[in-house]
Amino acid sequence: MALHHAAFYISNNDNKEQLIDDLFKGRILKPLSELKGELFSDITLKKIIAEEIRHEHFGIIQSPKNSFQKYSEGEKKKLLLQWIIDQEPDYIIVDNIFDHLDVASQESIAKRLIELSQRVVVIQIANRKDDILSFIGKIYVDTDGTFTKYDRSVINNPDSTMYFVNAVPQPIQTYSDFDNPLIEFKNVNVSYDGRPIVKDINWRINQGDFWQLMGPNGSGKSTLLSLINGHNSKAYGQDITLFGLKKGSGESIWEIRKKIGYFSSDMAQQFSRMDSVEHMIISGFLDSIGLYVKPTDIQRERAQEWMNLLRMGHLKKRYFQKLSFGQQRLVLLARAMVKHPPLLILDEPTVGLDDENVMLFNQLINKIAEETSTTILFVSHRKEAGLVPIQIYELFPGDEGSIGRSRK
Structure with a gap:
């Protein structure tokens, strides 16, 4: 049996670790x-980092940076591939292979x-159809x-048919209306x-806006988020407005965070307790x-209404850890939105999702x-399929720091 390049197009319901083991042992493609x-x-990157932490051994690299963890996602993947x-x-x-990578690193x-x-011979495992490499001819689907x-x-x-038919539940309490801008950066440098x-960042975000923040790996996206959510002390002394107030006018970090709903692709790892949906x-x-x-x-x-919106009302007592990968993401999004925060930050929320779950997640957004x-x-x-942000703020790296531009 001749061995050719092949791709396995899988969903989040498939057992990827089992598939990888079956491939290595030749259970699916016998010549392997x-x-x-x-x-x-x-999976390999996490093992390398775990070994580095456990043994203080820097594994596959010898570099002045010493720790593999200090590299960007793009650098890590390039080093691993070499x-x-x-x-x-x-x-x-x-x-x-393209998760967490900007366009240049993907290319x-x-x-x-x-x-x-x-x-x-290259054997690819992909959750997204558009990620399947161009030279691969044989594609297998479970x-x-x-x-x-x-x-x-x-x-x-x-299928792009609207999945979420119920209305978004109403808030229990409403926040006071804020004077626009809700968030504003004026000539911010970090x-x-x-x-x-970042250099001379000027960005105005009003109530009800829907923005997508884009930019290459290392361009400063995480820095801008940290200036908003209170994690970054470099916000002090800058001309930054948060929720209608100038930064440093007496608000605490906790007062700021109460007004923010936050979700990232790796949040599920924080919830190891056996809590119900x-x-x-x-x-x-x-x-x-x-x-x-x-709870009151x-x-x-309100939680029941959110579960009904997600079409998970029958799963209210199921442990969160027992949900499918895609269901967990939707529940975490509902968790971030249940208090109707003035600002919802979604940090690479679709990483690792298959095409169907990306469509559902973006529909809900x-x-x-x-x-x-x-x-x-x-x-x-x-550029997320099916997502319709009203505006895009994009960072462009330079020798003096990334500059930002707004566009529709």
């Missing part, structure tokens, strides 16, 4: 069992893999527990250890990791934008 293979994946190439494998399994990784494919070969052109896009990060959503009222107080009747009522007065700030490297 007799060949030398390597895994290019976030290390794998140096091992001279017969084949390489590549898993969700760089794809180019290296195209070059590598001339002498090494059909009732068996991987069936499909032509790329006949793999259907997910440097670390003499290295400029109902308790997870109610905890959003309290900004707590878990629920430690008896109205909190239970659009619905929240349409039916509430919450201002939305969506951070992503991708």
Whole structure:
């Protein structure tokens, strides 16, 4: 049996770790069992970092930076790929290779893999159809527990019919109206250890706006978020307005954070307790990791309405950890929105989601934008399919720090 480049297009319901094990052991593609293979994946990166922390051994790199953790996501993946190439494998399994990467880094990784494919078999695992590498001809899809070969052109896009039919639940309490701008940066500059990060940032965000924040890895997106949510002391002394008040006018970090709903793609890892779906959503009222107080009747009522909106009313007592990957993301979004914060920050929320769950997640974001007065700030490297932000703020790196530009 000749071995060719192949892709496995999987959903979040598929057991990826089992698939990887089956591939290495030749249970799906038999010739792999007799060949030398390597895994290019976030799974490998996490193992390297865990070993580094445990043994203070810097693994695959020798660098003045010393720690692998200090590299950007793009740098980590480039270093890992070079290390794998140096091992001279017969084949390489590549898993969700574009997660967390900006466009330039995606193109760089794809180019290296195209070059590598001339002498090494590439087996790709992808959650997104558009991520499947151009040189791969054989595509396998899980059909009732068996991987069936499909032509790329006949793999259907997910059904875009509106899934969320109920109205967004009303808030229990409303925040006072803020004078616009809700958030504003005027000529904001941030440097670390003499290295400029952002330069002369001017950005005005009004109530009810729906923004997408974009920019390459390392361009300062996380820095801007930290200036808003109170994590960054460099906000002091800058001309920054938060919720209608000048930064440094007496507000506490906790007062600021009460007005923010926050969600990131790695948040699910923080919730290791066996909390029910109902308790997870109610905890959003309290900004707590878990629920430690008896909820009020109205909190239970609103949580039930959110579960009904998500079409998970029948799952209220199910443990959050037992939900599917996509369901967990929707519950965490409801948790962030349950108090109807003036500002909702979504930091790369669709990383790791398959095409269908991306469509559902973005549908819910659009619905929240349409039916509430919450201002939305969506951070992503991708132009997300189905997402309809009204404005985009994009960062462009330079020697003196990243500058920012607004566009429709």
